Amino acid sequence: MIYAFLNQKGGVGKTTLSIHTAAELSRRKRRVLLIDADPQGSALSWSNCREHSGFTVVGMPKATIHQEIDQLASDYDDVVIDGPPRAAELARSIILSADLVVVPIQPSPLDVWEAVKTVDLIREAQTYKPTIQCCLAINRRIANTAIGRDVREALRELDVPVLKSDIGQRVLFAESAASGQTVLVEQKSKAAKEVKKFVNELGRLK
Template sequence: MIIGVLNQKGGVGKTTIAVNLAATLAKTGSRVLLVDADPQGSALAWSSARALAPIFSVVGMAKPTLHRDLPDIAKDYEVVVIDGAPRVNELGRAAILASDVVLIPVQPSPYDIWAAADTVALIREAQQFKPNLKGVFAINRKIANTAIGRDVVTALEAFGDIPVLTAALHQRVIYAESAGQGLSVIEVAPHGDAAREIAKLASQLFNQQERKVA
């Protein structure tokens, strides 16, 4: 399974989700590859900051031929997570075409909701060539018990064919603190709220993909 984490707006937490999703899946025993397809190289920087032995592989592939080059590498792994590039360009299109499911992180902000339309348009465009491609929204950096946290779900549901995962990720300091050490939240606090959120997101993501295939 190849999971692309993409949003054409920067600063939505793509790398945070990609890294922690890869770590959570690796901790279940899956062979996981994290592909840094963003020229900024944040996932590679995270890997370089790590002092402990890696629990999954990380490679940089920020190139427009990603969708053609990745299958040969992906065959050695059970799950591949792509940390995609922001902005509508050939790198974003290549990452989407390489994916089986595209996870779109969206923060509770009107700007993020408006920008999500660009990513959805790219997914729909790619579905003309790859009909089984799936897209899902994930709310990131949600602040509990706020109206905008609830409103963002309603706004995203208007896209219709792109479901919103109920497993939202909340605003938590541990995401930044763990990243600075080259660690994931499941390593820093395996029984904490952040680790449970990521595990729930991973479970729902796989359930969505299995439903699509069925």
């Protein structure tokens, strides 16, 4: 399965979700490749902070991923691609490589409006590869806030499935990343439980 995390808007948590999805799949004994396709290289920098991540991380910010993905994926059960913002050509290549494109969105009106651009790219790619699936993922949701509750209503206009498994705004994500870890090191934490539910739901979309 090839998962791509993509949004033309920056700062929505693509890298965090990519790393945690790869880490959780690896914890489940899957052979996982994480492709850092963002020229900023945040996922690659994260992997360099630790001796063993449990999965392979490579940097590949090139618009030829769709041409090379079969060879890249041949030794793995799952591939996770961390995509860049504001790079339409590279985004198109990533989308064509993917089985499932996950569009992370923070619960704000600006994020909802910007998500339209990414959804349009996905729909364009589906004319060439109809099997590409797409879903929206609410990330960094702040509990018990009106915007956190109302974002789902706003997303209905995009006519794209929205995952039920939200990821909350939790300090543990930032703290674990600083040390080259993930929230999964604290298996009983709310953050770890959210990641597990999130990956479970992605798996049901296969």
